[in-house]
Amino acid sequence: MTNGLGKFLSLILRHRPExxxxxxxxxxxxNVDLLIEKMTKYGxxxxxxxxxxxxxxxxxxxxxxxxxxxxxxxxxxxxxxxxILMKECRPPxxxxxxxxxxxxxxxxxxxxxKMKRQYVHLTDDPLTAIAVGERRGDAIIIEVxxxxxxxxxxxxxxxxNNVWQTEKVPSKYCRVINQTI
Numbered sequence: 001m002t003n004g005l006g007k008f009l010s011l012i013l014r015h016r017p018e019x020x021x022x023x024x025x026x027x028x029x030x031n032v033d034l035l036i037e038k039m040t041k042y043g044x045x046x047x048x049x050x051x052x053x054x055x056x057x058x059x060x061x062x063x064x065x066x067x068x069x070x071x072x073x074x075x076x077x078x079x080x081x082x083x084i085l086m087k088e089c090r091p092p093x094x095x096x097x098x099x100x101x102x103x104x105x106x107x108x109x110x111x112x113x114k115m116k117r118q119y120v121h122l123t124d125d126p127l128t129a130i131a132v133g134e135r136r137g138d139a140i141i142i143e144v145x146x147x148x149x150x151x152x153x154x155x156x157x158x159x160x161n162n163v164w165q166t167e168k169v170p171s172k173y174c175r176v177i178n179q180t181i
Contacts, residue, residue: 005054087158092124119165120168
């Protein structure tokens with residue numbers, strides 16, 4: 001994503017819409033015209049064609065438009081209080097969580113917490129988990145017994161970009177499946 005526009009879009013749609021003077025609706029959507037206007041006034045020159053390109057080329061499919069492309073939102077990962085409509089789903093038997101080596105001990109003691117986000121993020125792809133964990137150094141993959149969690153009445157959601165989410169993951173459902181990458 002050119003000129004840092006992607007990172008800035010993520011900042012605005014996931015964490016700080018007030019930075020440019022916009023608000024998100026209860027489902028996390030921003031008005032596209034207003035977003036473009038406010039980003040440009042902020043010094044991040046953008047138009048609809050560039051915004052569409054950011055959405056369609058984002059490797060993680062972080063963003064989505066409504067059907068008429070008049071509204072845009074981040075699909076997940078918000079640190080602000082919103083309730084993005086997601087499908088409640090039964091998860092597969094296991095999902096994965098990538099983390100740093102320094103976090104493993106705490107996870108095995110207390111579980112995986114959502115930190116500043118609304119949900120814990122999980123993936124069905126171990127390679128994606130590795131990539132997430134490597135953002136903070138050497139990665140460790142935690143295998144989460146999600147089917148058992150579901151049977152124990154934990155709720156799981158699947159975002160539009162196929163990120164599995166839940167409120168918390170207690171340590172008893174966690175198991176390290178790699179020691180070194």
